[in-house]
Amino acid sequence: MTVLLREPETLEEAVGILTADPGARLVAGGVTVCLQITHRRSDPSALVLLRRVPGLSGVTVLGDGTLEIGALTTHGELAADPELSARHPRLTELFSDVGNVRVRAAGTIGGNLANADPAQDPAVLLAVIGAEAHTVSPRGERTVPIAGLSAGAWRSTLAADEVIRRVRVPRLPPTSRTGWSKIQSGSLDDYATVNAGVRMDLGADGTIASVRAVVGAAVASPRVFDIPALAGSHPGDTLALKACAREATADLETVTDHRGSADYRRHLAGVALGRALTRCLDDDRRPA
Ligand SMILES: Cc1cc2nc3c(=O)[nH]c(=O)nc-3n(C[C@H](O)[C@H](O)[C@H](O)COP(=O)(O)OP(=O)(O)OC[C@H]3O[C@@H](n4cnc5c(N)ncnc54)[C@H](O)[C@@H]3O)c2cc1C
Structure with missing residues (x-):
């Protein structure tokens, strides 16, 4: 098998290669692409490495x-x-817990989000926080909410010649809390069996004003949903939080695979969501 390696020096050049050759595949860290080629699940005509494109790494405030x-x-x-x-x-916390040290050293946020693997972690919490991906394609630039990046298991809403340039994570107000939980049935460097992310906003009296949540890994395509039943509850009322978590996940359409049956996953979804909700209580660090 012969694969052409391309190393564009600008994002526009990368997009041009993808447009001209539909068999070409973008490579960021290569964690998923290389595994897919090794297991013969992908046979690209060319690999388009992004590593020479400047300005694609790091965090800016x-x-x-x-x-x-x-x-x-x-x-x-x-x-x-x-x-x-x-x-x-x-x-x-979430990024510290992705895969293992080798996956964290090579895997990138762009590659992770573009994968649309329903078992991955970052999209779950980024979606409830309201983060967005900024992309470039021959049709120009656009902004895609992270919650709108997945069209189903392993299918992203990105076009084949569309590249994620950056992800923007909004500043949360001091009244917002976030919670995260990941449950693994196998080894600690495995993907989640179920994960859950929560954003809780508090009212002026300290009670819960609104809750947005996502359950991932146990479903084909994670979706954001509200939990209106929690409005007016105290964020420290763990019994109410856990009861609402069980209720909110009781009809979740979970999947069966090697990590567990749909029924087991539905039960764990309630547990993970309950933990994410209770963890909102100690998320009170915000810079001025
Ligand atoms: C053993 C193991 C354990 C793992 N555990 C976890 C886990 O616990 N949680 C978790 O979330 N993930 C986990 N992963 C997945 C890992 O995080 C992803 O494979 C990784 O983030 C993909 O990033 P990458 O840069 O290597 O992407 P690549 O493999 O380079 O690319 C992945 C896909 O995205 C496309 N792509 C890459 N960059 C862009 C871009 N900028 N714009 C558009 N498309 C792009 C590529 O063409 C390809 O289709 C695990 C993987 C392994 C192998």
Whole structure:
């Protein structure tokens, strides 16, 4: 098998190669692409390496507190980033727990999101926080909410010649809390059996005003949903939080695979969501 290696020096050049050759495949960290080629699930005519394109790595804080993350930033770099940890400590926890040290050293946020693998972690919490991907294609630039990147298991809503340039994570108000939970049935470097991300907003009296949640890994395509039943509850009322989590996941359309049956996953979804909700209580770090 012969594969042409292309190393464009601009994103526009990369997009041009993908447009001219529909068999070409973009490579960021190569974690997924290389495994797919090794297991003969992908047979690209060319590999388009992004590593020479400048400006695609790192975290920048914008004037309004939004974080701009380059698509080539690795999970490991995000786990160690002080700006991310000051503003979104739950995301730091999440990136520290992706796969194993080798996956975190090579795998990138752009490659992870473009994969649309329903078992992956970052999209779950980024979606409830309201993060967006900024993309480039021959049709110009566009902004896609992270919640709108998946069209189903392993199918992203990106066009074949569309490249993620960066991810923007909005600043959350001091009244917002986030929670994250990941349950693994196998080894600790395995994907989640179920994961859950939550954004809880508090009212002036300290009670819950609204809750947005996502359950991932146990479903074909994670979706954001609200939990209106929690409005007016105290964020420290763990019994109410856990009961609502069980109720909110009782009809979830879960999947059966080697990580567990649909019924087992539905039960775990309630547990994971309950944990994510209760963890909102100690998420009170926000920079001025
Ligand atoms: C053992 C193991 C354990 C893992 N555990 C976890 C886990 O616990 N949680 C988790 O979330 N993930 C996990 N992963 C998945 C891992 O995080 C992803 O494989 C990785 O993030 C993909 O990033 P990459 O840069 O290597 O992408 P690549 O393999 O380079 O690319 C992946 C796909 O995205 C496309 N692509 C890459 N960059 C872009 C871009 N900028 N714009 C558009 N398309 C692009 C590529 O063409 C390809 O289709 C695990 C993987 C392994 C092998």
